[in-house]
Amino acid sequence: MSARTRELGLLTLVGLITATGFASVYIARQNEISSGSLSYAGFFFALYLVAHLVARLTVPDADPYLLPMAALLTALGLTEIYRLNPTDALRQGLWVVIGVGCFALTLVALRHDFRRLESYKYLFGLSALALLFMPALPKIGRTVNGARLWVHFGSLQFQPGELGKIAMIVFLAAYLHSKQEVLALGRLKDFGPLLAIWGCAMLVLVATHDLGSALLFFGIFLAILYLATGRLLYVGVGLTLFLVGAAGVYETTAHVRSRVTIWLHPWTTQRLPCHTPHGIELMTRQQCESYQLVKSLYSIAQGGFFGTGWGKGTFALPNGNNLIPDLNTDFIFSALAQELGLVGIAALLLVLMLFVVRGFRVALQVDDGFSKLLAAGLTFGFTLQTFIIIGGILRIIPLTGITLPFISYGGSSVVANFILLAGLLLVSQRANEAR
Amino acid sequence: MALASISVDAVLLALKIAFLLLLYLFIWRIVRAASREMRAPQESFVLAPMAERHEKRAPRPGTLVVISSPDLEEGQRVELTHEALTIGRGPLNELQLDQDDFTSGKHALIDPRRDGVWVEDLGSTNGSFVNGVRLTSSRRLLPGDVLRIGETDFRYER
Numbered sequence: 001m002s003a004r005t006r007e008l009g010l011l012t013l014v015g016l017i018t019a020t021g022f023a024s025v026y027i028a029r030q031n032e033i034s035s036g037s038l039s040y041a042g043f044f045f046a047l048y049l050v051a052h053l054v055a056r057l058t059v060p061d062a063d064p065y066l067l068p069m070a071a072l073l074t075a076l077g078l079t080e081i082y083r084l085n086p087t088d089a090l091r092q093g094l095w096v097v098i099g100v101g102c103f104a105l106t107l108v109a110l111r112h113d114f115r116r117l118e119s120y121k122y123l124f125g126l127s128a129l130a131l132l133f134m135p136a137l138p139k140i141g142r143t144v145n146g147a148r149l150w151v152h153f154g155s156l157q158f159q160p161g162e163l164g165k166i167a168m169i170v171f172l173a174a175y176l177h178s179k180q181e182v183l184a185l186g187r188l189k190d191f192g193p194l195l196a197i198w199g200c201a202m203l204v205l206v207a208t209h210d211l212g213s214a215l216l217f218f219g220i221f222l223a224i225l226y227l228a229t230g231r232l233l234y235v236g237v238g239l240t241l242f243l244v245g246a247a248g249v250y251e252t253t254a255h256v257r258s259r260v261t262i263w264l265h266p267w268t269t270q271r272l273p274c275h276t277p278h279g280i281e282l283m284t285r286q287q288c289e290s291y292q293l294v295k296s297l298y299s300i301a302q303g304g305f306f307g308t309g310w311g312k313g314t315f316a317l318p319n320g321n322n323l324i325p326d327l328n329t330d331f332i333f334s335a336l337a338q339e340l341g342l343v344g345i346a347a348l349l350l351v352l353m354l355f356v357v358r359g360f361r362v363a364l365q366v367d368d369g370f371s372k373l374l375a376a377g378l379t380f381g382f383t384l385q386t387f388i389i390i391g392g393i394l395r396i397i398p399l400t401g402i403t404l405p406f407i408s409y410g411g412s413s414v415v416a417n418f419i420l421l422a423g424l425l426l427v428s429q430r431a432n433e434a435r
Numbered sequence: 436m437a438l439a440s441i442s443v444d445a446v447l448l449a450l451k452i453a454f455l456l457l458l459y460l461f462i463w464r465i466v467r468a469a470s471r472e473m474r475a476p477q478e479s480f481v482l483a484p485m486a487e488r489h490e491k492r493a494p495r496p497g498t499l500v501v502i503s504s505p506d507l508e509e510g511q512r513v514e515l516t517h518e519a520l521t522i523g524r525g526p527l528n529e530l531q532l533d534q535d536d537f538t539s540g541k542h543a544l545i546d547p548r549r550d551g552v553w554v555e556d557l558g559s560t561n562g563s564f565v566n567g568v569r570l571t572s573s574r575r576l577l578p579g580d581v582l583r584i585g586e587t588d589f590r591y592e593r
Contacts, residue, residue, distance in 0.1 A: 010461065010465070017454065020454040020457060021454055023450055027450070031443055228482050306451070310450070311447075344455055344458065347459060347462060351461075351462060354465055354469075357469070358469070369482050
């Protein structure tokens with residue numbers, strides 16, 4: 001059985017899963033049995049059939065599991081978004097179409113040799129920096145929840161950091177590949193680039209107040225640096241520098257300090273001053289700053305082993321307002337955890353893990369340095385981002401709003417992750433056609 | 436009405452179970468297919484410099500100690516390297532046993548691999564023996580094994 005045929009089989013299974021999920025939500029919502037929702041699943045399946053056909057034409061020998069897993073994650077996200085708010089789901093559905101379009105474009109444009117990207121490395125580096133700092137610009141940047149991550153042109157909004165991440169990985173893979181032999185010597189003067197990029201990460205942190213993005217970018221950099229040179233010393237020095245910088249920002253920025261307090265002590269028994277739209281009032285912390293995190297923890301606990309089932313979770317107050325703010329973006333994990341239960345969310349985590357395993361396997365199989373670093377970098381970016389948001393929701397690390405790849409509501413995230421997927425498939429094709 | 440709502444709940448329960456089962460079926464199919472291809476190269480994805488250092492640091496594969504031989508001195512130690520080594524009577528062997536009349540021209544191959552030192556008989560007349568058992572295919576040597584080539588006995592040590 002060829003790789004693409006196997007992919008088609010798995011995509012059919014994903015289509016079935018999607019149909020079951022959508023039907024559950026639809027029936028729970030209308031409280032009547034109907035097959036009306038199946039057209040959504042049909043549309044979804046057709047969309048992935050297109051992605052599959054493009055893959056069949058451009059990367060026939062690439063890994064057959066990555067696309068179905070991405071399809072499953074997108075389907076789970078879209079079903080939950082549909083359950084929370086059908087209007088958002090329509091918009092997200094449109095973004096998935098655009099995402100698949102970008103996936104196809106990337107595959108078609110780079111099908112002959114993606115390695116020519118290596119010669120445009122500085123272009124990618126500069127675009128990454130520009131995209132990262134865009135939200136900090138006065139006119140178009142926008143602050144949401146204390147972090148400055150959004151850019152808006154008229155009614156169009158997006159998070160440029162998501163695309164910046166991909167550009168950054170391409171740049172780092174190309175740059176560190178060309179410098180790896182020099183850097184592997186580990187002389188003092190070779191720490192220059194390390195310091196420069198550390199400085200950039202800190203600047204991003206100061207400009208956007210977003211610990212998550214800074215950690216993501218610096219983590220990706222350290223990972224690719226280690227893979228290129230094999231020197232743990234760089235990782236040690238880099239992490240120390242990052243901790244020192246983060247401690248400095250902690251001291252000077254109230255927003256970052258508050259995130260750490262919420263992480264360590266989400267519950268208080270005495271009432272503390274709290275900023276509300278009506279002025280300062282006395283409230284416990286779980287009613288105020290850590291409200292979102294605490295309600296999300298309750299939501300996860302509510303799911304139990306088998307979950308409430310699609311459409312049966314409690315996410316709204318009796319007056320119809322949302323119980324948890326940002327439920328469909330940053331907190332979609334806790335919505336899914338409540339409705340699918342431990343059994344379902346464990347399956348979701350397994351799929352995320354298998355995606356990572358397949359990604360790293362692509363890096364193992366391919367034999368040239370740039371491709372190795374690119375595949376490993378893309379996979380590591382996906383891994384770290386997933387860890388930062390799920391770890392934040394589960395109180396393993398301080399919570400920073402970042403999207404859960406393929407699942408969260410958000411156009412820039414969906415598009416960026418489909419390009420990431422296309423990149424992995426291209427490297428995988430190269431690895432498999434060589435043998 | 437009550438009947439209708441019961442059947443909606445029943446359908447939702449059935450869908451919920453079906454959903455979870457399909458989800459795990461998907462995971463199982465990927466895991467099963469992936470475990471079939473475990474024989475892929477298990478090298479590191481850290482680029483070259485580290486790989487070379489690993490090579491240098493890797494432990495020597497072991498030593499063959501002569502127990503008794505018509506040719507070599509008793510107690511003589513043959514240090515193995517990472518290169519394969521042939522034993523036999525002919526002059527082209529890395530370890531030549533020209534006084535041992537029971538040895539064939541090219542007798543046996545000692546092949547240090549990633550997972551241990553392997554020995555293989557190269558179609559010799561009198562055969563090669565590990566702990567008294569004649570070799571029919573290649574076999575991995577364990578510390579303390581006695582290898583007999585012709586009338587020469589070696590003990591393999593790490």
